[in-house]
Amino acid sequence: MLNLAVILRESAESRPDAPAVMHDGGTITYAELDARSDAVAAALTARGIGPGVAVALQLPNIPAFPTAFYGILKAGGVVVPMNVLLRAPEIAHQLRDSGAKSFITWAGVAAEAAKGAAEAGLPEPYVVDGSIDELTVPVTEPFPLCSREPGDTAAIVYTSGTTGLPKGAELTHFQMYMNADIPGRIFAIEPDDVVLTVLPLFHVYGMSSAMNLGIRFGAALSLVPRFTPEKVLATIERDRATIFDGVPTMFGALLAHAGEHDYDTSSLRVCVSGGDAIPAHLLDAFEERFGVPILEGYGMTETASTITFNPGPDDRRAYSVGKPVWGVQVQVWDAAGRRLPPGREHIGELVTRGYNAMRGYHGQPAATAEAYDRGWLRTGDLGYADEDGFLYIVDRKKELIIRGGYNVYPREVEEVLYRHPGVLEAAVVGVPDERLGQEVKAIIVRRPGHTPSEREIVDYCRDRVAAYKYPRLVEFRDVLPLSSTGKVLKKDLA
Template sequence: MLNLAVILRESAARRPDAPAVMHDGGTITYAELDARSDAVAAALAARGIGPGAPVALQLPNIPEFPIAYYGILKAGAVVVPVNVLLRAPEIAHQLRDSGARLFITWAGVAGEAAKGAAEAGLPSPYIVDGSIEELSAPVTEPFPLCPREPGDTAAIVYTSGTTGLPKGAELTHFQLYMNADIPGRLFEIKPADVVLTVLPLFHVYGMSSAMNLGIRFGAALSLVPRFTPEKVLATIERDRATIFDGVPTMFGALLAYAEKNECDTSSLRVCVSGGDAIPARLLDAIEERFGVPILEGYGMTETASTITFNQGPEERRAYSVGKPVWGVQVQVWDDAGRRLPPGRANIGELVTRGYHTMRGYHGHPAATAEAFDRGWFRTGDLGYADDDGYLYIVDRKKELIIRGGYNVYPREVEEVLHRHPGVLEAAVVGVPDERLGQEVKAIVVRRPGHSPSAPDIVEHCRDRVAAYKYPRLVEFRDALPLSGTGKVLKKDLA
């Protein structure tokens, strides 16, 4: 038997008075977090919500998220995290598709949530506005964890929907436990650590690699509901955060802010970058400015987060996403499904298998079957391995640009663009072209105080990449469209 909520119960037993959650309103100890989630579990059980019942949870990074999350798990129910930025039709799709029995939402998005619930045929959602008292029941002793099998579904986490409607990946208690335990051991997390938690907890990266990981090892979570560089840096200083998990756009914004403002980040001992490839120039600049190593990893919603990781500052290989974590296998395949040898010239699709892969897409057996090939999960990401087994991500297979019969990997061109002193952010996409099939287009955000022209950008790239790779089209924007996790939405650019 294994219920993922055991990670909270055990940490509370070991360190009842230690801080579990730090936030703008104060601190919650492990004993308090355990008791408050017990109250939620008791309330759910009283409403007939039990083993296997999906419960939708739509909250930002506030204390009520972990309180409700672990309460749902304790009751044996299934957590369905919902993005707070979704509109009513998107909410309705996830509620219907998951079969949610109950919906917990935040006062800040209650209007859209109510419309989404009505469209899905659910009762009005429970609204969290400063507390979760409405969905709490008095408890006089610890709520007994509902027995679950390791392979039972603990969470249904929806993909970003880059190809059609989002699908719900079923992640098990064992997968989520291992994806907290293994990565935490790799960078030697300790109970004294403070994990700066600004990654949205409704996304698998924040949920698994920040929240579950921190709770598993009895560390403190320092919650930031919304990313701004000034707020994150101020919170690092206030709570003496030691670990920061982020995505490349966050690191870029932090660097730009720190170049003009004083900030104390001396408490940090390690940063983790995931969600997207971090440009080499940005990684180097962050490490130099903040004096802390960045460990890059790679994962997906369908793999409960982590597939590969750079295993500690001493063993990492900069610019790679590291090696497969314990119990996980990764291969590089060509289009015919044959394994490719190591080497930069042997770029193919990354496939993976192990305990970390999802049970499947909830309610979509055909899509599940399509995602697997001979037991291997097809990631849709292109990359290669070096002779020592370190993996390098080149691009998404669907974002590959074929210009006049030649393959152009957007990330390679983006790396070149980021080396231009006048470029703050950049994305490369393929646009239709009658003669060549696709043309290479760069979308650029200028660095403050710089004003490069389109010819400047083209010339910069032309001197550094092959003739078929450099962008002929350049568009300047004030900002790039980002997902709720800070990932560039290339589908909106293309």
């Protein structure tokens, strides 16, 4: 038997009075969080939610999220986390596709959620407005964890849907437990740590690498519902946060804001970057300004989060995404599916296998079969390994630009652009070209106080990369489109 909710029960038994959740409204202890989730589990059980029944959960980073998340698991249910920004047709698709029988949503999106539920043929969703107390049944004894097998599905997490409709990756209790346990051991998380939790908990990165990881080791979660640099820096100061998990755009925004304001961030001891490759200049500048290392890792929804991670502050290799974590294998394959040797000149697709690989896409055996090749999960990411086994991500396979028969990796050009003093943010995409097939285009957000021209940007890149790589097209924008986790949406730019 293994029910992922055991991580909360064990921490509550060993540290009942320790803080589990810090938020703007106060602090919730481990004993309180365990009891509140017990009450949710009892209510769900009374409503017919039992082993294997899917429950959709659409909440921001508020205390009700971990309360409901572990309550659903305790009842034996399957959590279907949903983005709070989804529109009614998207909500309906995920509800239908997952087979959810119940739906918990947030008051801030209740109207859209109700439309989606109606379209999917579900009853009115339960609406959380700050507290989840109404979805509880008082309990006097600890709720007995529903018996689940390690290979049973704990969550169905939907992909970003960059191609076609989002697919639901089935992640098991064992996978999610290991993806909390192994990374936490790598950077030696302690019960006294405070994990600044601003990554959306409905996303696998925030769910596994912040929430489950923190709860597994009895640390405190400092919840921030929405990212702004001011709010994050102020919360680090208020709660004395020691660990910050983020994506590159968050680190860039924090760095820019901290230069103009004074916050006490001396409590931070380690930062974790994932979700996208962090530009080298940003990593260096952030570490110099804040005096704290950034450990870069790599993962995907289909692997319950983590595939690789840097070995720790003392053994990391800057600019790499580290090595495969315990129990996970990674290889680099060429287009014919042959393993490539180490070296920057041997770029190919990363494939992985191990306990972390999903059971499959829910209800989509054909898509599941397509995702695997001889037992290896194809990531769709291009990279290479060095002689010591450290991995480096070059780009997404689908974002590769083929200009006149030459491969152009957007990230390589972006790294050059970020070194220009007038560039705040940059994204490089391929656009159709009748003669060359694709042309290289740079979309840039200027740094305040700087006004680089298109010609200046083109000339700057031409002096620093091969002739076939530099952008011939340049567009300036006020902002770049971002996903809910802060990743640049290149599909909206191409």
